[in-house]
Amino acid sequence: NAGVTQTPKFRVLKTGQSMTLLCAQDMNHEYMYWYRQDPGMGLRLIHYSVGEGTTAKGEVPDGYNVSRLKKQNFLLGLESAAPSQTSVYFCASSYGQFYYEQYFGPGTRLTVT
Amino acid sequence: EDQVTQSPEALRLQEGESSSLNCSYTVSGLRGLFWYRQDPGKGPEFLFTLYSAGEEKEKERLKATLTKKESFLHITAPKPEDSATYLCAVQASRSSYKLIFGSGTRLLVRP
Numbered sequence: 001n002a003g004v005t006q007t008p009k010f011r012v013l014k015t016g017q018s019m020t021l022l023c024a025q026d027m028n029h030e031y032m033y034w035y036r037q038d039p040g041m042g043l044r045l046i047h048y049s050v051g052e053g054t055t056a057k058g059e060v061p062d063g064y065n066v067s068r069l070k071k072q073n074f075l076l077g078l079e080s081a082a083p084s085q086t087s088v089y090f091c092a093s094s095y096g097q098f099y100y101e102q103y104f105g106p107g108t109r110l111t112v113t
Numbered sequence: 114e115d116q117v118t119q120s121p122e123a124l125r126l127q128e129g130e131s132s133s134l135n136c137s138y139t140v141s142g143l144r145g146l147f148w149y150r151q152d153p154g155k156g157p158e159f160l161f162t163l164y165s166a167g168e169e170k171e172k173e174r175l176k177a178t179l180t181k182k183e184s185f186l187h188i189t190a191p192k193p194e195d196s197a198t199y200l201c202a203v204q205a206s207r208s209s210y211k212l213i214f215g216s217g218t219r220l221l222v223r224p
Binding site: 042 | 144147154156158159162214
């Protein structure tokens, strides 16, 4: 089992460029999440999905879009990158919504110049 | 407002020197408290879930405990490989899906 994988691992964008981060999980989990991690801020939830074809906003959704076309994949898009989106992005998945632990991917370090 | 505070921010220990990390929380009904370990450049790795006050869980040199207001992660006779950032997160009844994370404690264990 690979668990949760993310691509790419690193990326540098210029302001205004777009990109898509890919998350894949092989644990047959229904729930998937995208977080960003910034120094001193902890992990903050951007968007999440409770199943294939569904998405919902988290704590800091502005400037991001997501899609869950297949159960095992969860995509995070930045349509017009801004320097404030420089961060480390983590994808996570869980078996259930309540009481269940979330399993995290290795992260994508994104720099927007 | 639901909140999680971890202390200390950083902790330096000598190998074999036991200590505890603290996670204080203010939530409107606790569904679960989660401990994670995060190594530099990697994603958080799940350690424990605690659901109710009085509960304890152990894994090797780590033991997590829970009260109604805080959780402790006790590290007994730590080794250099225990060096990492330890994150605490809570899931509250009011916020359903959401995990509220603390900022973490950076632990350095010197040989």
